[in-house]
Amino acid sequence: MAITLSWLESGIAPLLGLMPAMKLGLANMVVMYALLFLPLRAAWALVFLKALFALLTRGATAGFLSLCGGALSLLVLLGLLCVPFQVSGYMFCVSGALAHNLGQLLGAAGILSSAMALAYAPLLLVAGVLVGALNCLLTRALFTALPQTARRSRWKRNPFENKNIS
Numbered sequence: 251m252a253i254t255l256s257w258l259e260s261g262i263a264p265l266l267g268l269m270p271a272m273k274l275g276l277a278n279m280v281v282m283y284a285l286l287f288l289p290l291r292a293a294w295a296l297v298f299l300k301a302l303f304a305l306l307t308r309g310a311t312a313g314f315l316s317l318c319g320g321a322l323s324l325l326v327l328l329g330l331l332c333v334p335f336q337v338s339g340y341m342f343c344v345s346g347a348l349a350h351n352l353g354q355l356l357g358a359a360g361i362l363s364s365a366m367a368l369a370y371a372p373l374l375l376v377a378g379v380l381v382g383a384l385n386c387l388l389t390r391a392l393f394t395a396l397p398q399t400a401r402r403s404r405w406k407r408n409p410f411e412n413k414n415i416s
Contacts, residue, residue: 274385281324318354339386
């Protein structure tokens with residue numbers, strides 16, 4: 251599902267007039283599901299498979315940037331699940347999106363130059379907040395629609411379980 255959504259958003263992004271490297275983050279909802287409801291290795295496997303897909307379909311640079319963004323995002327989300335307080339679904343999704351974009355910027359700075367990556371940073375950070383908010387709405391609706399057996403979280407503080415937190 252993550253690969254299909256990744257392919258789909260690669261086709262949708264240009265139609266929406268989004269700049270290169272700006273995506274809707276739909277495939278990351280699958281990674282969030284894996285992180286919350288499956289063994290941790292499944293989430294890591296999805297990050298690596300998404301990067302491999304980007305490598306095979308868009309080249310080495312896209313694969314590397316996908317891996318950088320996906321790995322940093324997953325680490326941040328994992329960290330948020332371990333904090334001693336409840337994190338809202340909104341903060342969870344926006345933090346993941348921002349971390350993904352930051353990981354890609356750091357990867358791009360390593361490949362190209364820091365100045366080029368920094369010039370792109372404000373756009374990607376604004377996009378991260380907007381995409382994170384959209385993903386929160388979609389993820390909440392998706393997780394709510396799933397059968398109860400498919401959404402038994404391994405985490406004490408699942409950002410999408412408390413209905414009072416947005």
